[in-house]
Structures are given as structure tokens and as C-alpha cells.
Amino acid sequence: MMNFKQLGRWVVAWLLVFALVACDSDKDIEPPAALVAFNSKLAVARVWRAKVGGKDRSLRLGLAPVTDGSMLYAAGPEGTVTAFDAPSGKIRWKTTTKLLLAGGPGVGDGVVLAGTGDGQLVALDAVTGKQRWKIRLSGEVLAAPAVSGQVIVVRTVDGRVHGLSLENGHSLWTNEEPVPKLTLRGVSRPLIVGDMVVSGFDNGKVTAYALSTGDVLWETAVSPPRGKTEIERLVDIDGEMVVSGRDLFVAGFQGRVAMIALDSGQIWWSREASSYRGLAIKDDAVFMTGADGVVTALKRRDGTPLWTQDKMARRGLTAPVIDGDAVVVGDFQGYVHWLDTATGDLIARMPTTKKKRISNVPVVAGGIVYVQNDAGELFALRAHTKK
Numbered sequence: 603m604m605n606f607k608q609l610g611r612w613v614v615a616w617l618l619v620f621a622l623v624a625c626d627s628d629k630d631i632e633p634p635a636a637l638v639a640f641n642s643k644l645a646v647a648r649v650w651r652a653k654v655g656g657k658d659r660s661l662r663l664g665l666a667p668v669t670d671g672s673m674l675y676a677a678g679p680e681g682t683v684t685a686f687d688a689p690s691g692k693i694r695w696k697t698t699t700k701l702l703l704a705g706g707p708g709v710g711d712g713v714v715l716a717g718t719g720d721g722q723l724v725a726l727d728a729v730t731g732k733q734r735w736k737i738r739l740s741g742e743v744l745a746a747p748a749v750s751g752q753v754i755v756v757r758t759v760d761g762r763v764h765g766l767s768l769e770n771g772h773s774l775w776t777n778e779e780p781v782p783k784l785t786l787r788g789v790s791r792p793l794i795v796g797d798m799v800v801s802g803f804d805n806g807k808v809t810a811y812a813l814s815t816g817d818v819l820w821e822t823a824v825s826p827p828r829g830k831t832e833i834e835r836l837v838d839i840d841g842e843m844v845v846s847g848r849d850l851f852v853a854g855f856q857g858r859v860a861m862i863a864l865d866s867g868q869i870w871w872s873r874e875a876s877s878y879r880g881l882a883i884k885d886d887a888v889f890m891t892g893a894d895g896v897v898t899a900l901k902r903r904d905g906t907p908l909w910t911q912d913k914m915a916r917r918g919l920t921a922p923v924i925d926g927d928a929v930v931v932g933d934f935q936g937y938v939h940w941l942d943t944a945t946g947d948l949i950a951r952m953p954t955t956k957k958k959r960i961s962n963v964p965v966v967a968g969g970i971v972y973v974q975n976d977a978g979e980l981f982a983l984r985a986h987t988k989k
Contacts, residue, residue: 632915632916633916634895634915634916634917634918634934635895635912635913635914635915635916635917637937637951638913640947640948640949640951642948642949642950642951642988643942643949643950643987643988644928644940644949644950644985644986644987644988645950645985645986645987645988646938646940646950646951646952646983646984646985647983647984647985647986648952648981648982648983649689649691649970649982649983649984650690650691650981650982651691651979651980651981651982652676652684652686652691652693652979652980653978653979653980654676654677654678654682654684654974654978654979654980655678655679655680655681655682655978656678656679656680656976656977656978662787662788662961663679663703663704663705663744663961663976664704664705664706664743664744664745664746664788664789664791664962665677665678665679665703665704665705665706665707665962665974665978666746666962666963666964666965666974667964667965667972667973667974667980668706668707668708668709668746668965669688669709669965669967669972670709670710670728671688671967672687672688673685673686673687673688673694673709673728674686674687674688674965674967674972675707675709675714675728676707676974676980677703677706677707677716678703678978679702679703679704679978680702680703680978681698681699681700681701681702681703682696682697682698682699683696683697683699683703683707683714683716683726683731684696684697685714685728685731686980688967688968688970688972688982689968689970691982694731695730695731696731697726697731697732697733699716699724699726699733701716701718701722701724702718702719702720703716703717703718704717704718704719704742704743704744705717705718705742705743705744705745705746705747705789706743706745706746706747707746708746708747708748708749708754709728709749710748710749710750711749711750711751711752711768712727712728712729713725713726713727713728713734713749713754713768714726714727714728714731715746715747715749715754715756716743717739717742717743717744717747717756717758718742718743719742719743720738720742721738721739721740721741721742721743721758722736722737722738722739722743723736723737723738723739723743723747723756723766723771724736725754725768725771735770735771736771737766737771739756739758739762739764740758740760740762740764740776741758741759741760741762742758742759742760743756743757743758743759744759744787744788744789745757745788745789745790745791745792746791747792748791748792748793748794748799749768749794750794750813751768751813752767752768752769753765753766753767753768753774753794753813753814754766754767754768754771755792755794755799755801755813756792757789757790757791757792757801758789759781759789760778760781761778761779761780761781761803761804762776762777762778763776763777763778763792763799763801763809763811763816764776765799765811765813765814765816774814774815774816775811775815775816776816777809777811777816777818779803779804779805779807779809780805781804781805782804782805782827782832782835782836783832784832784833784835784836785804785836785838786804786836786838786840786855786878788838788840788878789802789804789840790802790803790839790840790841790842790843790880791842791843793843793845793850794813795845795864796813797812797813797814798810798811798812798813798819798864799811799813800843800845800850800864802824802839802840802843802852802854803838803839804837804838804839804840805827805837806823806824806825806826806827806837806838806839806854806857807821807822807823807824807839808821808822808824808839808843808850808852808862808867809821809822810864810867819867820866820867821867822862822867822868822869824839824852824854824857824858824860824862824869824872825837825839825854825855825856825857825858826857834856836855836856837854837855837856837857838854838855838878839852839853839854839855839857840855840878840880841853841877841878841879841880841881841891841921842879842880842881842882842921842963843880843881844880844881844882844883844888845864846883846902848863848864848865849861849862849863849864849870850862850863850864851881851883851888851902852881853875853877853880853881853890854875854876854877855876855877855878855893856876856893857874857875857876858872858873858874858875859872859873859875859877859881859888859890859900859905860872860873860905861888861902861905871903871904871905872905873900873905875890875892875898876892876893876894877890877891877892877893878893879891879892879893879919879920879921879922879963880921880922880963881921881922882921882922882923882924882929883902883924884924884929884943885902886901886902886903887899887900887901887902887908887943888900888901888902888905889922889924889929889943890922891919891920891921891922891931894915894916895912895914895915895916895917895918895919895933896910896911896912896914896915897910897911897914897919897922897929897931897941897946898910898911899929899943899946908946909945909946910946911941911946911947911948913948914931914933914939917933917934917935918933918934918959918961919931919932919933919939920932920933920960920961920962920963920964921963922963923963923964923965923966923971924943924966925940925966925969925971925985926969926985927942927943927944928940928941928942928943928949928950928985929941929942929943929946930964930966930971931964932954932960932964932973932975933959933960934959934960935956935957935958935959936953936954936955936956936957936958936959936960936975937951937952937953937954938951938952938953938954938960938964938971938973938981938983939951940985950985952983952985954973954975954979954981955975955977955979958975958976958977958979959975959976960973960974960975960976961975961976962974969984970982970983970984971983971984971985
């Protein structure tokens with residue numbers, strides 16, 4: 603269970619994030635960039651809208667929709683998990699877990715998983731929504747669990763990675779990384795790639811484990827802590843990591859963005875960067891949402907910058923996601939923005955609910971962008987070229 607010391611640490615850390623991304627020692631704090639008019643090239647329509655429960659309490663929970671292709675699953679902080687027919691928004695089932703959910707859902711191999719602030723993990727049947735089992739872990743769950751075969755992998759905020767049995771939640775293995783005294787609120791979602799699971803940590807390291815045993819395969823310091831103060835030494839890897847082929851792409855706060863070989867952990871290239879949101883990839887470009895709200899495109903093979911888009915600076919952007927030939931991000935006022943992947947130009951913008959923050963990464967399936975705001979409102983949006 604999260605204690606007051608942990609809560610205080612994370613509150614302070616989030617205040618520091620806003621200060622760090624908004625100002626420097628010679629300037630006053632800058633406000634979020636005002637939205638500017640532009641020549642919209644895409645028309646965006648709302649396909650459907652739903653409410654999954656919750657209030658916008660600025661808790662920075664890791665609740666984001668997830669899809670298995672045909673179904674979309676979403677969870678609200680007050681404990682409701684809902685399965686929708688993704689294209690139409692028709693509710694297939696709704697389950698009230700009576701838990702205060704904080705991370706997830708994750709889906710795979712017939713189960714839907716969600717975690718809580720006091721370290722509980724619940725598994726629901728993906729077809730019926732009926733509870734299969736519930737267990738307690740060592741700490742708060744703020745990221746969606748990953749599933750492959752008969753193994754579930756969960757990252758908790760106390761630096762532990764848990765390998766669990768899909769059948770009953772029984773512990774198969776546990777590994778741990780030290781947690782610095784001061785960290786950002788959030789954790790990186792673990793990625794399962796074949797028989798390997800990769801996880802990022804608050805100390806700037808990325809570690810790969812054998813999926814079946816939890817044995818450490820390699821460990822790489824992407825963003826070693828630097829500086830004299832705890833603030834300067836914040837290097838959390840909290841954002842979305844991306845795997846493409848046999849390469850892993852990762853970015854850390856006040857650290858680096860890097861391309862890592864999955865088989866060895868060797869860093870092929872790295873560049874100075876600061877991101878606690880994460881990355882997306884399309885073809886030969888890597889897209890990153892910076893801690894300052896600037897979206898950047900980099901060459902996949904060497905990290906050379908292709909373009910930057912700063913018209914949404916300091917707007918608390920989400921991690922990017924790819925929708926056709928567009929990069930999509932949400933912001934702190936509930937706007938969703940589409941950027942041209944080739945140039946970074948703004949090509950569409952859609953308001954959802956006014957002043958309701960979108961903290962977590964959208965998801966794209968079947969040409970529809972699904973966005974959940976911090977108030978538990980879910981939107982399905984479709985963009986198409988204007989005639």
C-alpha cells in the first residue's frame with residue numbers, strides 16, 4: 603500500500619516536473635502555449651463516446667484503453683471495467699470490481715487485467731467480464747500488465763517486476779531494481795518480446811528478463827543519474843518504450859533517447875533528451891513527446907533530428923501514437939492533435955471535454971483513435987482527408 607512518505611515524494615516530484623519543463627534559472631515560468639490557427643488537412647469526426655467512471659482528481663493514474671483488435675477495454679478509477687465493440691461502442695459487458703483502479707487494463711490470452719493503488723491485481727475473463735482471480739502484490743500498479751502465453755508480467759512502483767501465472771496469479775518469479783529517493787509518479791509498461799520481457803526503471807536502467815524464469819539477460823544504463831541534487835538526478839524511464847524488429851527504443855527524463863539491441867542490450871545510438879511520456883515509431887522515424895511538450899521526429903538508424911513541433915509546448919502532451927500518416931497526441935485541456943509524420947505540421951485538432959486532461963497514450967485500431975481522459979470519459983475519433 604502507498605504510504606504518506608511515498609505520496610509526498612511523488613507530489614513533490616510532479617511539482618518539480620512542471621517547474622523543470624516550464625522555466626529555467628533566468629526566466630519566469632512560461633504558460634502553456636496558446637492554440638494557434640492552422641490549415642487543417644484532416645476532418646475529424648466523433649464516432650462514439652462513453653463514460654467508464656471516475657472524476658478528474660489529477661491523480662496521474664495509468665488508466666488507458668486497450669484493444670485486442672475487435673474489442674476495446676477501458677477501466678475507471680472507481681473500479682468499473684468495460685468491454686466495448688471497438689467500431690460501434692456497443693457495450694459487451696461491464697464489471698464493477700469494487701477496487702480503486704490505478705493501472706491498466708492489459709489484455710491477452712483471454713484475460714483482462716487491472717491493478718490498484720494498494721497493490722491488488724484483478725483478472726477478468728475477456729469474453730464475459732467475470733472475475734477469475736484477485737491477488738495482492740508488493741506495491742501500487744500504475745502501468746498496464748503484459749500477457750504472453752501462460753505468463754503475466756506486472757511492474758509495481760517499488761521497483762519490482764513480477765512474473766505471474768495466468769491461471770491463478772501465483773508468483774512465478776520476482777526481480778527488483780533500487781528506487782531512488784526522489785522519483786516521478788509513474789512507471790514504464792513492461793514489454794514482452796518472444797521469450798523475453800523488458801522493463802524500464804526509475805534509476806535510468808532498462809533490464810531484460812527471461813519470461814519463464816525471470817533470469818536477468820542484460821541490463822543497460824540508458825540515462826545514468828547526473829548532478830549533485832536529487833532533482834538533477836531524476837532520470838526515470840516512465841514512458842512508452844517501443845520495439846521494432848530486433849531493436850528497442852526508449853527515452854528517459856533528463857536523460858537520453860536511445861536505440862538498444864534486444865539480443866544484447868548494446869546501445870546503438872543515444873541522444874540527450876527528456877521525456878516521461880514516451881515514443882512511437884513509423885517506418886524509418888521515431889517520434890518522441892518531450893517533457894517540455896515539444897514533439898520531435900528522429901531518424902531511426904542514427905537518431906538524427908528530422909523535425910520538431912513546438913506549437914504545443916508545455917501543454918502536458920501524452921505519448922505519441924501513429925494514425926496512418928499522422929502522429930497523434932492529447933493534451934491537458936482535452937484537445938487531440940494530429941501532426942504530419944513527414945513534416946511535423948499540425949493537420950487536425952479535435953476538442954473532447956473542455957479542460958479535462960488526457961494523461962495517457964491514445965490507442966489506434968481500425969482507423970479509429972480511442973482517447974480516455976482523466977475524468978473517465980472515452981472518445982472514439984476518426985480522421986479522414988478533407989475533400
